[in-house]
Amino acid sequence: NAGVxxxxxxxxLKTGQSMTLLCAQDMNxxxxxxxxxxxxxxxxxxxxxVGEGTTAKGEVPDGYNxxxxxxxxxxxxxxSAAPSQxxxxxCASGTAGGQETQYFGPGTRLLVL
Amino acid sequence: xxxxxxxxxxxxxxxAIVQINCTYQTSGFYGLSWYQQHDGGAPTFLSYNALDxxxxxxxxxxxxxxxxxxxxxxxxxxxxKDSASYFCxxxxxxxxxxxxxxxxxxxxx
Numbered sequence: 001n002a003g004v005x006x007x008x009x010x011x012x013l014k015t016g017q018s019m020t021l022l023c024a025q026d027m028n029x030x031x032x033x034x035x036x037x038x039x040x041x042x043x044x045x046x047x048x049x050v051g052e053g054t055t056a057k058g059e060v061p062d063g064y065n066x067x068x069x070x071x072x073x074x075x076x077x078x079x080s081a082a083p084s085q086x087x088x089x090x091c092a093s094g095t096a097g098g099q100e101t102q103y104f105g106p107g108t109r110l111l112v113l
Numbered sequence: 114x115x116x117x118x119x120x121x122x123x124x125x126x127x128x129a130i131v132q133i134n135c136t137y138q139t140s141g142f143y144g145l146s147w148y149q150q151h152d153g154g155a156p157t158f159l160s161y162n163a164l165d166x167x168x169x170x171x172x173x174x175x176x177x178x179x180x181x182x183x184x185x186x187x188x189x190x191x192x193x194k195d196s197a198s199y200f201c202x203x204x205x206x207x208x209x210x211x212x213x214x215x216x217x218x219x220x221x222x
Contacts, residue, residue, distance in 0.1 A: 033209075040214065041214055042200055045210075045211075048209060099209065100146045101158045101161065
């Protein structure tokens, strides 16, 4: 099992460009999450999904959109990147009823110039 | 709102015991999780306390007191590889985790 994988690992964008981060999990988990982590900060929840076809806003959703068309995939989109979105993005997955235990991907480092 | 407070840095000697505290203010609190993150790595789950008391997993133990809105992570027989950041995270009524800002543990010889 690969667990949770994220692509790309690293990306540089110019202000105003768009991109999509892909998260995939092979553990058949119902729940999936997108977080961002800034230097010296904890993880802040951007959006999450409790099942295929469902999404919900987290703590810092502005400037991001998500889609969960397939159970194993959770996509995070930036429509018009801003320097404030420079961060490390982590995807995680977990089971329903086991939300305290989340399995994280390796992260995507995004630099917006 | 939600907030979890942890010390920003802790230094301890190899072989010693260290305690990392976490105080929280959250609505709809269900329990407290702990995660470890090495530099450049992904967070990994360590433990979870849904009830008051001590949970032990090998060299790591975690404690929760709901009446005091307080928990801690205890690491025994410290090893150099334990140098990492440790995050407490509250499980909230929205079934999401709200993370603290993390404690950077440095283990010295």
